[in-house]
Amino acid sequence: MSSPRSARLIAVVTAMTSLTVSAPYGTAAPALADTTTAKVRTASAGESVMTLDKEPTTLTELRREAQKAYKSIEDANRALVARQKKFGTVEKALAAKLESLQQATAELNKMRKPLSDLASSMYQDPSLDGLSPFFRAGNGTETLRRIADLDHIVAGRNNVLGDAVKLLERQQRLAEEAQELRAASLLQEAQLSAQVAALRKRSSSLVRSLTKALIKLGVKISSKGAGGCDPTRIGQAEQYPNGLLPQTILCPLPQAGEELRADAAIAFADLNIAYKKRFGTSMCISDSYRSLSEQQSIYYRRPGFAATPGKSNHGLGLAVDLCGGVQNFRSVQFNWLEANSKRYGWIHPDWSYHSPFEPWHWEYDPQLGAKL
Numbered sequence: 001m002s003s004p005r006s007a008r009l010i011a012v013v014t015a016m017t018s019l020t021v022s023a024p025y026g027t028a029a030p031a032l033a034d035t036t037t038a039k040v041r042t043a044s045a046g047e048s049v050m051t052l053d054k055e056p057t058t059l060t061e062l063r064r065e066a067q068k069a070y071k072s073i074e075d076a077n078r079a080l081v082a083r084q085k086k087f088g089t090v091e092k093a094l095a096a097k098l099e100s101l102q103q104a105t106a107e108l109n110k111m112r113k114p115l116s117d118l119a120s121s122m123y124q125d126p127s128l129d130g131l132s133p134f135f136r137a138g139n140g141t142e143t144l145r146r147i148a149d150l151d152h153i154v155a156g157r158n159n160v161l162g163d164a165v166k167l168l169e170r171q172q173r174l175a176e177e178a179q180e181l182r183a184a185s186l187l188q189e190a191q192l193s194a195q196v197a198a199l200r201k202r203s204s205s206l207v208r209s210l211t212k213a214l215i216k217l218g219v220k221i222s223s224k225g226a227g228g229c230d231p232t233r234i235g236q237a238e239q240y241p242n243g244l245l246p247q248t249i250l251c252p253l254p255q256a257g258e259e260l261r262a263d264a265a266i267a268f269a270d271l272n273i274a275y276k277k278r279f280g281t282s283m284c285i286s287d288s289y290r291s292l293s294e295q296q297s298i299y300y301r302r303p304g305f306a307a308t309p310g311k312s313n314h315g316l317g318l319a320v321d322l323c324g325g326v327q328n329f330r331s332v333q334f335n336w337l338e339a340n341s342k343r344y345g346w347i348h349p350d351w352s353y354h355s356p357f358e359p360w361h362w363e364y365d366p367q368l369g370a371k372l
């Protein structure tokens, strides 16, 4: 059913979709040969973005999958831009090639006319007596020379004609390839857009599931406005100064009134489930995210008990101060946490063992957490 052309188009699309996000781009435009244009390779979003082994169930899994989907959106968008750029370059090169071919054809056409005229006029030369020079009596040498000239000119005209036909064919082939490339480009763009839309949908559905799961754990999340607990936005956290994180990056904890950066909060909620299983109660929190003004207030009220305002990990939404027994070094609670927190991305930092000695201070390590 498929014509050679559509077969070639399919080949183009297949070649493009088989490439991954990591395909190099920004390299020089591929050299153009008329017949290899269809094989131009471009970056595209890998098909791997949509793969998922099983539906996430735990908070950490939900967080990871939501972040993965979000990152895939960014990757797909980047690939789309890279691809558009590359297609632009290739199309430009094709257009330039077409133009030079058109020029060459025009030149040939210019040559063809006088050659053709000359050939016709020689055929009609009265001294050759019309159409049958071979049968004409008289000066044989002169006639033969003229016939040879005529043959030469006719052959030249035929060559020019042949060249013009070849050039026209090349032009046509190139135009077809340009059109196929454009069609393939549009098709790929549509596929990528659909992929991005699906990823967006998946990402926000995961964030909703995550929010629902947290609400079930007793976390008070307002359903108004942006609402929810969205770990996909933590990439923006670095844009904000310590103690001035926007509400969209923060997420409340099961412990009323406490909040942390979304990824830390989700990990803490997971850790809290394990703690509750072991001790029958939730963890006790005396402090979590501290805004800059809160940091300043504590710093001046209780000098030595808080880091310099603007330097604390509390201001990054990545630290908690715990009570309920954990604050006592080597208590059962402290030891349990020390042994188990890493599995949730939480650590008791080295400095807090001695300078200053703060057994109550625990931190979320985003790098450790990102591996979970």
Ligand SMILES: [Zn+2]
Residues within 6 Å of the ligand: 314, 319, 320, 321, 360, 361, 362
């Ligand atoms: Zn602290």
